[in-house]
Amino acid sequence: MSVKKITVGDADDGLRLDRWFHTNFPQVTHGRLEKLLRRGEVRVDGGRVRANLRLAPGMVVRVPPLPETPPDMPSSVPVSAADAADLKSRILHRDDMLIVIDKPAGLAVQGGSGTTRHLDGLLDALRFDASERPRLVHRLDRDTSGVLVLARTRAAAATVTAAFRDRAAKKLYWALVRGVPHPAAGRIESTIEKTAAGGGREQMASSATGKSAVTVYRTLAQAGERFAWLALTPVTGRTHQLRVHCSEAGYPIVGDRRYGDRPETPAHNEVLGRGLHLHARRLEMPHPGGGTLRVIAPLPSHMLQSWRSLGFDPGADDPEADI
Numbered sequence: 412m413s414v415k416k417i418t419v420g421d422a423d424d425g426l427r428l429d430r431w432f433h434t435n436f437p438q439v440t441h442g443r444l445e446k447l448l449r450r451g452e453v454r455v456d457g458g459r460v461r462a463n464l465r466l467a468p469g470m471v472v473r474v475p476p477l478p479e480t481p482p483d484m485p486s487s488v489p490v491s492a493a494d495a496a497d498l499k500s501r502i503l504h505r506d507d508m509l510i511v512i513d514k515p516a517g518l519a520v521q522g523g524s525g526t527t528r529h530l531d532g533l534l535d536a537l538r539f540d541a542s543e544r545p546r547l548v549h550r551l552d553r554d555t556s557g558v559l560v561l562a563r564t565r566a567a568a569a570t571v572t573a574a575f576r577d578r579a580a581k582k583l584y585w586a587l588v589r590g591v592p593h594p595a596a597g598r599i600e601s602t603i604e605k606t607a608a609g610g611g612r613e614q615m616a617s618s619a620t621g622k623s624a625v626t627v628y629r630t631l632a633q634a635g636e637r638f639a640w641l642a643l644t645p646v647t648g649r650t651h652q653l654r655v656h657c658s659e660a661g662y663p664i665v666g667d668r669r670y671g672d673r674p675e676t677p678a679h680n681e682v683l684g685r686g687l688h689l690h691a692r693r694l695e696m697p698h699p700g701g702g703t704l705r706v707i708a709p710l711p712s713h714m715l716q717s718w719r720s721l722g723f724d725p726g727a728d729d730p731e732a733d734i
Contacts, residue, residue: 415474419466425572429462430547436477441521495536503706508567508699509560510537510545513708516556516686520547549575557691557708570699580696584643584653587688587717589672590662591639595630599656603649615651617659624649626656634721653689664689682720684713
């Protein structure tokens, strides 16, 4: 075994380094890749990088000697019949190039420290008649539910990745927040960066040295001055952006203990569903085959419980309306 230097091709333009590694070297776990990056054994264009680096054609990835997958070792962990059935029931759209699912809250998109069950490990259940398993092209937080796109070919993955990178994909989220924004609609701008991490848990906050983050919001309904149903559009795509912006603006997302939500009383909290109340409601983006893809995901059960308790009608908002 020896060091390899691999030049990134056009089809992988915009792909994250960790996803590129998963495709080309599936025997390398995410945790192993992170260790190789920390040691400087994996480099891009000769420099140290992080797993979330977006690749571009012509970049050269240094790959150290890696163990080969044993011949008797399956390429992926078998997916249980229950998991396969659940994933298939969550398909919102499927064609030759894309699959769009309604990701459940609580399911991580990729593996990491202490995470053994994740969507990436279940994707063989969505192979269908394709010769290869679907590819992840974007992600949602573990506890966020809703629209998530999978590419069925390498070419489709490159096109969709570019759409997210170039902000051609329009995302709209629904959230229940504690408190009511004033004004009822507006724009939140700050700069965000990581302030702490541990046990696979990232913590973000506004900082003078962070990256620009912009969120547009609109209040769809409110329950007195205690709760509000918001439509949120992230103009930028920073980690935990919506959660940080809502928290720092004074109305944290219900169920988001990491970013400041504090239930009023145990009795009051019983009327609300348990879990993070943030849902990727709608996605509109160019389809790799032409035209526009529009997909809407229904509210998950814990949020629907809260909507009913607060007297909100989830069908009252026009799903085609811009915020």
